[in-house]
Amino acid sequence: MKQLLLIISILGLFACNRQKDNTKVLQKRIDSLEHKLVDTYKPGxxxxxxxxxxxxxxxxxxxxxxxxxxxxxxxxxxxxxxxxxxxxxxxxxxxxxxxxxxxxxxxxxxxxxxxxxxxxxxxxxxxxxxxxxxxxxADFEFNVVKIPDAQPFSNQDFKVNELK
Ligand code: HEC
CATH class of the missing domain: 1.20.120.10 (Cytochrome c/b562)
Incomplete structure (x- = not known):
């Protein structure tokens, strides 16, 4: 009986340690993902x-x-x-x-x-x-938008093109 108890408690200790290891691994992954998220580019x-x-x-x-x-x-x-x-x-x-x-x-x-x-x-x-x-x-009144009077994109055709 004593031996059995000993075996059970040793097994329990192993399980506990493994769980601790797993938690550590997961924490590491979360930390690295958080790092990546901070560095992710998003347009201003x-x-x-x-x-x-x-x-x-x-x-x-x-x-x-x-x-x-x-x-x-x-x-x-x-x-x-x-x-x-x-x-x-x-x-x-x-x-x-x-x-x-x-x-x-x-x-x-x-x-x-x-x-x-x-x-x-x-x-x-x-x-x-x-x-x-x-x-x-937005106190951005110095940036005035207007109806364009000249087409700046010389590499684009705005006319309807019937591609055949
Ligand atoms: C929230 C209301 C809002 C609306 C609606 C809005 N803008 Fe803006 N716009 C801003 C703000 C704020 C900035 C400054 C952005 C910054 O902090 O760089 C800005 C900046 C700009 C710039 C300068 C970008 C640069 O970096 O040179 C242009 C060009 C512009 N807007 C065009 C437009 C046009 C065209 C429209 C309409 C189709 C428009 N905006 C509608 C708020 C607005």
């Missing part, structure tokens, strides 16, 4: 905005060329970037007010679906004014 607010600036420009020239497929793509790229700002830049207070741009984006999306150039222009003006309203709100 300004980088998202630079992307939005390009899509804002392309959206205009797509609309001017009645290239509704491209315009549809560009407006959705802006919508996606706004969602990404809300997701990846949560801690910035400006992210809480960025939703102010959604009505203008919806309006432009509507104009695109209806293939309506007049509504497109009206909505685009509203969109551009909303960019600036938010910049003023």
């Amino acid at each position: 607010f300004g980088e998202f905005m630079t992307g939005i600036q390009a899509h804002h420009t392309k959206l205009w020239f797509a609309g001017q060329n009645k290239n509704w497929k491209l315009a549809n793509f560009e407006v959705h790229e802006i919508m996606e970037a706004i969602e990404n700002i809300q997701k990846f830049q949560k801690e910035r207070k400006e992210s809480q007010v960025i939703g102010m741009i959604n009505p203008a984006l919806d309006s432009i999306n509507n104009a695109i679906q209806q293939k309506d150039p007049v509504l497109f222009k009206k909505s685009y003006t509203l969109l551009t004014n909303t960019c600036n309203a938010c910049h003023r709100d």
Whole structure:
């Protein structure tokens, strides 16, 4: 009986040690994952905005060329970037007010679906004014957005291309 008890307690000790080892391994893994997470690259607010600036420009020239497929793509790229700002830049207070741009984006999306150039222009003006309203709100009023007057992307054709 005594021997049996001894065996049981030795086995128990082994199990206990193994558990301790497992915990150590897991802790190490968690630490290394936390390290990796801190070092993971995520675009800054300004980088998202630079992307939005390009899509804002392309959206205009797509609309001017009645290239509704491209315009549809560009407006959705802006919508996606706004969602990404809300997701990846949560801690910035400006992210809480960025939703102010959604009505203008919806309006432009509507104009695109209806293939309506007049509504497109009206909505685009509203969109551009909303960019600036938010910049003023964020004490970033010195960055003024306007309707582009020249197409800066010489490597892209904005006309509707019938690829055959
Ligand atoms: C939250 C409201 C908000 C809205 C809406 C908004 N912006 Fe911004 N924008 C900011 C803030 C804040 C910054 C400064 C980012 C930083 O800290 O780097 C900025 C920066 C910029 C920059 C400068 C980027 C750089 O680094 O040079 C451009 C260009 C820009 N926005 C364009 C736009 C356009 C175009 C729209 C509309 C389609 C728009 N923004 C809508 C808040 C906004």
